[in-house]
Amino acid sequence: MNKLKTKSLLTSTQMILLYVIVAFCLVVGIRQPAFFSPATVITICRAGIFTMCFALCEMVVLISGGIDVSFPAIGCVAMYVPMYIINRVTPIDSALFAFGLAILIGLLFGLLNGFLVSILRLPPLIATLATSSIASGGVVTLLGTREFTTLPDSLQAIYNTNIITYTAPGTGFTYLLNVLFLVPVLACLGVAWMLRYTMLGRGLYAIGGDKNAARVAGFNVRRLQFFAYTFSGVLTGATAMMYTVLMHSSTTSALMGDEMIVIAACVIGGVRITGGHGGVLGVVLGVVLITLVQNNLNMLGIPTSWQTFVVGLIILLGTIITSWQAKRSSHGKA
Amino acid sequence: MKTTKTTPAVPALKKKGLKPDTHITVLLSMMAFVLLLMAVLKPGSYFTISNLRSMIFQFPEYGVLSFGMMICMIAGGIDLSLVGIMNLSGVAAALIITNMGGTNASIVLGCAVALVVGAICGALNGFIIASLSIPAMLVTLCSLQLYTGLALAITGGPAINNMPDAFKNIANGSIGPIPYVLFIFIAVALGMAFIMNCTVFGNEIYFLGSNARAARYSGINTLRVTVMTHMLSGILGGISGILITSHLNSAKSSNGSTYTLLTLLIIVLGGVHPDGGKGKVMGVTLSVLLLQLIANAFTIMRAPDTFKTFVNGCLLVAALILDVVLEKRAAKKAAKS
Numbered sequence: 001m002n003k004l005k006t007k008s009l010l011t012s013t014q015m016i017l018l019y020v021i022v023a024f025c026l027v028v029g030i031r032q033p034a035f036f037s038p039a040t041v042i043t044i045c046r047a048g049i050f051t052m053c054f055a056l057c058e059m060v061v062l063i064s065g066g067i068d069v070s071f072p073a074i075g076c077v078a079m080y081v082p083m084y085i086i087n088r089v090t091p092i093d094s095a096l097f098a099f100g101l102a103i104l105i106g107l108l109f110g111l112l113n114g115f116l117v118s119i120l121r122l123p124p125l126i127a128t129l130a131t132s133s134i135a136s137g138g139v140v141t142l143l144g145t146r147e148f149t150t151l152p153d154s155l156q157a158i159y160n161t162n163i164i165t166y167t168a169p170g171t172g173f174t175y176l177l178n179v180l181f182l183v184p185v186l187a188c189l190g191v192a193w194m195l196r197y198t199m200l201g202r203g204l205y206a207i208g209g210d211k212n213a214a215r216v217a218g219f220n221v222r223r224l225q226f227f228a229y230t231f232s233g234v235l236t237g238a239t240a241m242m243y244t245v246l247m248h249s250s251t252t253s254a255l256m257g258d259e260m261i262v263i264a265a266c267v268i269g270g271v272r273i274t275g276g277h278g279g280v281l282g283v284v285l286g287v288v289l290i291t292l293v294q295n296n297l298n299m300l301g302i303p304t305s306w307q308t309f310v311v312g313l314i315i316l317l318g319t320i321i322t323s324w325q326a327k328r329s330s331h332g333k334a
Numbered sequence: 335m336k337t338t339k340t341t342p343a344v345p346a347l348k349k350k351g352l353k354p355d356t357h358i359t360v361l362l363s364m365m366a367f368v369l370l371l372m373a374v375l376k377p378g379s380y381f382t383i384s385n386l387r388s389m390i391f392q393f394p395e396y397g398v399l400s401f402g403m404m405i406c407m408i409a410g411g412i413d414l415s416l417v418g419i420m421n422l423s424g425v426a427a428a429l430i431i432t433n434m435g436g437t438n439a440s441i442v443l444g445c446a447v448a449l450v451v452g453a454i455c456g457a458l459n460g461f462i463i464a465s466l467s468i469p470a471m472l473v474t475l476c477s478l479q480l481y482t483g484l485a486l487a488i489t490g491g492p493a494i495n496n497m498p499d500a501f502k503n504i505a506n507g508s509i510g511p512i513p514y515v516l517f518i519f520i521a522v523a524l525g526m527a528f529i530m531n532c533t534v535f536g537n538e539i540y541f542l543g544s545n546a547r548a549a550r551y552s553g554i555n556t557l558r559v560t561v562m563t564h565m566l567s568g569i570l571g572g573i574s575g576i577l578i579t580s581h582l583n584s585a586k587s588s589n590g591s592t593y594t595l596l597t598l599l600i601i602v603l604g605g606v607h608p609d610g611g612k613g614k615v616m617g618v619t620l621s622v623l624l625l626q627l628i629a630n631a632f633t634i635m636r637a638p639d640t641f642k643t644f645v646n647g648c649l650l651v652a653a654l655i656l657d658v659v660l661e662k663r664a665a666k667k668a669a670k671s
Contacts (some may be wrong), residue, residue, distance in 0.1 A: 124607040130650040137644030309483030
């Protein structure tokens with residue numbers, strides 16, 4: 001594998017992604033010279049926080065050979081229930097409580113997914129679809145569909161803490177980068193370390209590549225699958241609460257439909273949907289590309305109603321190119 | 335092709351015998367249970383002609399869609415883009431009909447275009463899946479976004495309304511007390527049963543689903559079968575696009591967004607194996623009816639819509655668990671004999 005990497009360093013998935021990102025930036029920059037400024041970097045970083053965290057969840061599950069389409073629903077429950085309790089039951093003004101409860105909810109649904117997939121051996125796509133409708137149907141039936149837009153003081157304090165403040169010289173607009181940006185950065189480093197240097201990470205690749213071979217080699221397949229889905233649930237819970245803090249909004253449908261973009265970011269970043277392949281670097285680049293495209297299509301003069309189509313087209317092309325590459329490299333090996 | 339399908343095609347073939355299918359017995363008894371429960375709880379409002387008619391007006395839309403999902407899953411894939419195909423072809427039909435002044439000729443042309451659009455979308459899915467061997471789940475997830483986006487781009491956001499009466503009649507009219515849509519649904523179900531049981535193509539779909547590699551080595555053109563399977567699924571998507579546009583008198587990109595989960599639930603409940611190779615038209619038809627009975631029971635009990643979503647999710651898990659249990663028992667029996 002290492003030999004293959006050095007041989008085709010310039011045509012690896014990551015490098016191709018990098019070329020595409022640079023090309024896209026150049027095209028946008030030529031049309032809109034204002035694009036090249038620190039403000040753009042801050043905007044992209046801000047916009048990519050949630051996609052990045054969700055992409056890490058999805059990546060871990062995909063590498064283990066599964067798929068998780070339930071995280072938007074789980075995230076909505078995890079952001080809605082704590083805010084519901086704070087706003088309508090007892091005003092607990094504690095960031096620890098909000099994040100703790102969100103993570104706990106994510107953990108519980110992650111365990112449910114893990115149970116369905118690893119113990120009952122249901123197909124991951126259908127099992128997580130079912131979890132998704134149980135989560136969103138259940139919470140709406142029990143708690144209704146309200147929208148909470150005011151944060152308690154402790155969460156507001158997090159919202160007001162910025163690590164970078166940049167004021168554009170020309171316009172006087174101020175661009176802020178919130179402290180929560182550190183969460184995806186740390187999570188990326190942590191996941192990269194886990195995947196590369198721990199038995200847990202190697203085991204995830206092993207069961208994603210070939211479950212039976214992994215079992216024979218002594219990996220506990222069930223426990224590893226359980227871990228993947230639980231990890232995804234926990235990080236989803238935390239990310240959902242971050243969404244509430246940064247967006248000042250908590251609804252039961254805020255994240256619905258995100259699975260599409262997140263899975264696409266992973267696949268474009270070189271994670272194979274059949275499992276066993278992929279890494280954090282590729283996913284980061286995939287998220288950067290998708291966020292860039294989503295945020296800058298109107299700069300290219302594409303009308304709003306066409307944007308879903310163009311994003312879909314780019315995702316489909318990205319998928320085709322990466323799959324074609326995977327096919328070619330596996331032919332080369334054989 | 336994540337799970338290697340080493341099970342040969344024998345079970346699928348054996349099931350075609352005259353032996354009563356356990357799955358169909360389970361479905362029938364579940365239907366009887368729902369009917370009995372409603373007979374006890376709400377005898378006055380459930381068993382009425384008007385309620386029966388309102389049920390028949392509802393299920394053909396997603397019933398037809400379920401057959402599309404069914405053949406893709408039997409062939410070992412899945413079609414998550416069906417709702418996108420449905421809306422895109424509905425928008426295409428609505429656009430032609432409203433722009434040509436709503437004459438009868440324009441309605442025929444509009445419906446034909448809807449079917450062609452469905453066929454093209456499906457064939458594109460199938461071609462990408464088979465020629466590049468990308469998992470069907472991934473391709474159709476991407477193309478869902480593509481087709482939905484195209485429908486959104488064509489309409490520019492707002493729905494296309496004000497269909498002519500003749501077009502609205504397709505899904506809302508009836509001959510005597512029997513709605514037209516029931517005939518459409520029966521025709522589609524019979525057509526699918528014929529294709530799956532009596533044609534070479536049907537057998538090739540089962541074979542491809544139970545063991546793709548064996549199918550290729552035994553001389554089946556897997557590319558052609560996959561493209562045709564998805565094309566047929568796309569045509570069925572087109573039919574339900576016509577039905578839903580006519581039923582709601584509006585075409586837009588976000589109609590019927592809950593149908594993906596619903597159709598998956600229907601076919602898994604109807605005995606289609608998520609790994610492919612197994613499943614019957616009869617089971618899926620019964621499962622469509624069962625789900626409509628349950629949905630209608632909820633409406634009459636005045637349960638909120640979201641509760642339906644919750645129960646559907648639970649039912650899906652229950653159906654899958656039942657499948658696993660039945661399979662294990664069958665395997666034990668086979669080991670004993």
